[in-house]
Amino acid sequence: MTFSTRLFSYMGCLSYLASPILGLALHPDLQSLSARAAPYQTRILATGTTYAEENNGVWQLIDATGDGIPDLAYIKTSNTGTNSVEVHIASSSSNFKTRIFAAGTTFAPETDGTWLLVPSKSSTLPDLVFIKTSNTPSGKVEVHIASGASSYKTRTLETATVFSNENNGIWKLYDYDGDGVLDLVYIKTSNTGSNTVEVHVASGASTYSRFILHTGTTFAPENNGFWSLAPYSSTRAADLVYIKDAQTGTGKVEVHVASASSGYRTRIFEGGSTFAEEANGVWSVIDYNRDGVLDLTYIKYQNTGTGTVEVHVAAG
Numbered sequence: 001m002t003f004s005t006r007l008f009s010y011m012g013c014l015s016y017l018a019s020p021i022l023g024l025a026l027h028p029d030l031q032s033l034s035a036r037a038a039p040y041q042t043r044i045l046a047t048g049t050t051y052a053e054e055n056n057g058v059w060q061l062i063d064a065t066g067d068g069i070p071d072l073a074y075i076k077t078s079n080t081g082t083n084s085v086e087v088h089i090a091s092s093s094s095n096f097k098t099r100i101f102a103a104g105t106t107f108a109p110e111t112d113g114t115w116l117l118v119p120s121k122s123s124t125l126p127d128l129v130f131i132k133t134s135n136t137p138s139g140k141v142e143v144h145i146a147s148g149a150s151s152y153k154t155r156t157l158e159t160a161t162v163f164s165n166e167n168n169g170i171w172k173l174y175d176y177d178g179d180g181v182l183d184l185v186y187i188k189t190s191n192t193g194s195n196t197v198e199v200h201v202a203s204g205a206s207t208y209s210r211f212i213l214h215t216g217t218t219f220a221p222e223n224n225g226f227w228s229l230a231p232y233s234s235t236r237a238a239d240l241v242y243i244k245d246a247q248t249g250t251g252k253v254e255v256h257v258a259s260a261s262s263g264y265r266t267r268i269f270e271g272g273s274t275f276a277e278e279a280n281g282v283w284s285v286i287d288y289n290r291d292g293v294l295d296l297t298y299i300k301y302q303n304t305g306t307g308t309v310e311v312h313v314a315a316g
Contacts, residue, residue: 048306105152
């Protein structure tokens with residue numbers, strides 16, 4: 001890996017700002033980008049669901065049936081009936097009205113980290129991931145995974161990582177380097193050494209024991225929305241996406257994207273959406289309608305008009 005000469009502080013250590021090389025010189029598909037002249041202005045879905053309003057866990061859209069369309073998943077992490085973390089899923093084919101899975105898991109309720117579901121290599125059900133970022137015995141961030149194939153009863157990975165415990169940003173699993181293995185990603189949004197939002201990645205191939213990226217970005221530190229990596233410019237890209245849902249210049253929820261191919265220095269999209277500013281749920285960009293373009297999704301779990309959790313989607 002080639003590093004630049006600018007130093008910044010990362011978790012009490014000195015690290016170098018780097019550009020993502022690793023064979024990831026992804027050039028944006030100009031034709032597909034130009035087709036997005038006015039994205040996120042048309043709502044293609046607005047619906048209530050089988051779930052009453054609730055905020056005792058994590059809501060997520062992810063394919064859990066193998067049909068390629070994201071289903072509605074709820075990882076309930078507190079006040080559960082089973083005294084364990086629970087996974088609940090409602091199918092997209094039923095317009096989120098039919099529950100197709102509900103079960104306790106191998107994990108006791110815990111809130112010292114980040115819960116998420118990720119695609120599984122052994123099951124149509126996604127795997128359950130807990131990235132533990134504080135109060136770990138090792139003093140390091142830990143990754144724990146229970147398999148969808150076991151209905152979340154069997155843990156397939158439990159490991160400490162190269163990251164020291166820290167909670168100044170967003171933790172995710174994402175295939176950053178395109179090798180087919182999910183990497184551990186930390187989008188640091190405050191208290192950064194570079195005075196910008198930073199992206200740090202530990203490789204999944206090394207079981208999260210080796211860093212493959214430390215870099216600042218074009219974004220100043222900010223926490224008025226949702227940060228993630230997503231395949232915006234191409235299907236294999238790891239672009240940095242910021243969905244700003246408060247204190248926006250347009251008065252609307254905004255989407256901002258910096259390309260991985262530029263080392264997150266160049267913004268390739270910035271625009272408002274059809275949604276007014278709102279912070280009663282979870283925002284993300286996914287290809288909901290399977291047209292190859294990321295859509296803007298909103299899972300509204302409180303203060304809804306239907307009295308149920310709602311799913312809203314604006315076409316990309």
